[in-house]
Amino acid sequence: MLKRGYHHGNLRQALIEACLHLIAEQGPQGFTLSEAAREAGVTPAAVYRHFEGREDLIAEAARQGYEIFGDLMDYAFDKGQPSALAAFEATGRAYLAFARKYPGHYVAMFESGIGMQRTPELHAAATRAMGVLQKSAEALSQHIPPDKRPPPAMFSAHIWAMSHGVVELFARGSPGSTSPFSPEDILESGIGVYLRGLGLIAPDR
Amino acid sequence: MLKRGYHHGNLRQALIEACLHLIAEQGPQGFTLSEAAREAGVTPAAVYRHFEGREDLIAEAARQGYEIFGDLMDYAFDKGQPSALAAFEATGRAYLAFARKYPGHYVAMFESGIGMQRTPELHAAATRAMGVLQKSAEALSQHIPPDKRPPPAMFSAHIWAMSHGVVELFARGSPGSTSPFSPEDILESGIGVYLRGLGLIAPDR
DNA sequence: TGTACATCAGTGAACGCGCGTTCACTGATGTAC
């Protein structure tokens, strides 16, 4: 926060962090360029030295989010080896952990209305991150008999949907916050039931 | 759209519809009181004859959404009788159908940031709608052996999360829109796998 | 080591804009007699 003289030193990143902070606290529409500049101790006009405008700033925040997200997923998946099942479950848990630890990034990525195509850099980061989920699903897919094996893209979609739904409905304020269960429990048991449905967990566990 | 003279006749509902339309097209932050008034062919000040302000209008839109939602769920559940399983699946499909048919309501309910507690009427409508989901889950729950039966609130949470996740990620623009599958297929197969995991569908179907 | 100068990050004033909200008002409607 402390400026060192006239030049900020690392304004670009400071603005991104202000953006993330504001988005996390007040939602995507709560973020204003002016407020972010204020938080970084700088004039709104200074923002234009580093970004093309408001949306460009959000896009960069989202890009960094996909970068972190991809790394986390990749790590969770690798760590779960050699069991594909364990790897898959770890990936699911990592998803929720990410949403909790990086709420600003999460919102910038999934709730800000910024299209994945907005910048080439954003698109590349998002594609890579989604690729990790896909890879994880494909590895798990090997363990299902080929004739009854659903397309990997399909069940990676299921897991993603359930994870995202849990985050949106149960991990923040409204509207499912009245649930007596923690988001972690909901997601873990939900994925458990789902994997059992695929025949990947013994019915009795 | 046509005003009949000085008095609008049904301004209150016209404003709500403009609100829903704007929210559906441009997201919750794309909705402005002034624009809604313009769309209803009326001065912004006229809005205050019917609502306390901007947020109050959104809350009423959301309330009507919960009302419709509750009715639809209730109907889908009843129609699926006497099989609890069929009723549950119908309820899941009705969820997606609702999100598709009433996008403005859906966004007002789940993405506008309006708290369920904002007005007593909104709270009542939301509670009732959630009660229907719960009832559906409880009925289905009877068919699971008591010792391995998860709490109904738990698996209604799972289904809700997956449904909501599918809507958010695959039914609109970003970011999962690149998926080769339709939201309907994703949700239906996802719920299928899940119910199989609960032992409610034969593994081989 | 010292000076001249190019580079560039940030300033601050200004802009036009649309917003939500308020106010005293006026025109239309409906009811009492």
Next chain:
DNA sequence: TGTACATCAGTGAACGCGCGTTCACTGATGTAC
């Protein structure tokens, strides 16, 4: 059926506000000699 009057829905002008963006500028930094 006709008139007087209360009710109330909508007007239109005005407000203060913070926004995103632009511009010519200035102060700090770093490099060449």
